[in-house]
Amino acid sequence: MNEPAQLLPDEHFMREALKEAKYALAKDEVPIGAVIVSNNKIIARGHNQVELLKDVTAHAEMIAITAAANHFGSKYLTDCTLYVTLEPCMMCATAIGWAQISRLVYGANDEKKGFTLISNKVLHPKCEIKSGVMAEESSMMVKEFFKTKRNKT
Amino acid sequence: MNEPAQLLPDEHFMREALKEAKYALAKDEVPIGAVIVSNNKIIARGHNQVELLKDVTAHAEMIAITAAANHFGSKYLTDCTLYVTLEPCMMCATAIGWAQISRLVYGANDEKKGFTLISNKVLHPKCEIKSGVMAEESSMMVKEFFKTKRNKT
Numbered sequence: 001m002n003e004p005a006q007l008l009p010d011e012h013f014m015r016e017a018l019k020e021a022k023y024a025l026a027k028d029e030v031p032i033g034a035v036i037v038s039n040n041k042i043i044a045r046g047h048n049q050v051e052l053l054k055d056v057t058a059h060a061e062m063i064a065i066t067a068a069a070n071h072f073g074s075k076y077l078t079d080c081t082l083y084v085t086l087e088p089c090m091m092c093a094t095a096i097g098w099a100q101i102s103r104l105v106y107g108a109n110d111e112k113k114g115f116t117l118i119s120n121k122v123l124h125p126k127c128e129i130k131s132g133v134m135a136e137e138s139s140m141m142v143k144e145f146f147k148t149k150r151n152k153t
Numbered sequence: 154m155n156e157p158a159q160l161l162p163d164e165h166f167m168r169e170a171l172k173e174a175k176y177a178l179a180k181d182e183v184p185i186g187a188v189i190v191s192n193n194k195i196i197a198r199g200h201n202q203v204e205l206l207k208d209v210t211a212h213a214e215m216i217a218i219t220a221a222a223n224h225f226g227s228k229y230l231t232d233c234t235l236y237v238t239l240e241p242c243m244m245c246a247t248a249i250g251w252a253q254i255s256r257l258v259y260g261a262n263d264e265k266k267g268f269t270l271i272s273n274k275v276l277h278p279k280c281e282i283k284s285g286v287m288a289e290e291s292s293m294m295v296k297e298f299f300k301t302k303r304n305k306t
Contacts, residue, residue, distance in 0.1 A: 075207045122243050
């Protein structure tokens with residue numbers, strides 16, 4: 001018997017994005033994770049791999065967007081929600097816009113590099129933005145990471 | 154006998170970027186090409202592959218940045234010049250900033266999606282920008298591409 005489809009809350013998917021951030025942390029990367037959801041299901045995941053790949057473009061969101069496009073065989077991700085633990089930078093926000101992602105949910109604000117410090121215009125005009133979802137967990141993880149880094153050097 | 158190192162003009166490298174744009178055109182992609190130059194030598198190339206890869210992140214500049222990082226085994230591309238036939242979008246401009254590329258040379262302005270319409274702030278503060286190099290060739294190629302596309306539909 002099929003269970004009736006139940007709309008899962010944003011916290012459920014953000015918890016999955018936080019799991020991705022933990023994978024990044026385990027590899028000594030800045031702990032940022034992302035998942036992309038379509039029809040109440042995760043269809044792509046990504047975590048920051050800038051150091052591993054030695055590639056500034058390997059942000060969690062970029063990896064998830066490429067994976068989601070591969071999943072659908074389509075460059076457009078309309079009707080998808082991207083969950084990311086930290087506010088996207090302008091590179092990722094513009095990619096989210098190019099992909100026409102219709103909903104963006106993020107955790108903590110990025111007070112240095114967040115796209116909202118510059119412009120929302122790069123997103124699709126109809127993209128709905130929700131911020132602050134489980135922000136504390138995300139923020140703590142990033143702060144702790146940099147604190148540990150500073151103490152090592 | 155070694156020839157004395159002669160600094161090649163920007164037009165020389167932009168011609169190489171235009172070659173890349175032509176490769177994109179031959180694959181029915183929006184014709185945009187890029188090369189990255191270090192010490193007077195091309196160390197990475199890229200052309201737009203958004204349609205082939207069905208991936209909005211596959212812009213010429215992004216592909217060239219990843220290739221250059223692979224070349225050096227380093228995420229930072231300080232002392233490199235990126236040549237691109239069309240003004241970068243905000244995604245690519247931010248990636249150029251993350252990679253700390255010190256010089257950006259582009260051809261035609263992108264009057265719809267060019268990063269200068271939004272902000273220069275995403276580039277490295279010391280990044281030198283030069284625009285309009287062989288702009289006519291670049292612009293004509295893109296305009297011709299879209300004209301042909303419109304006539305087909």
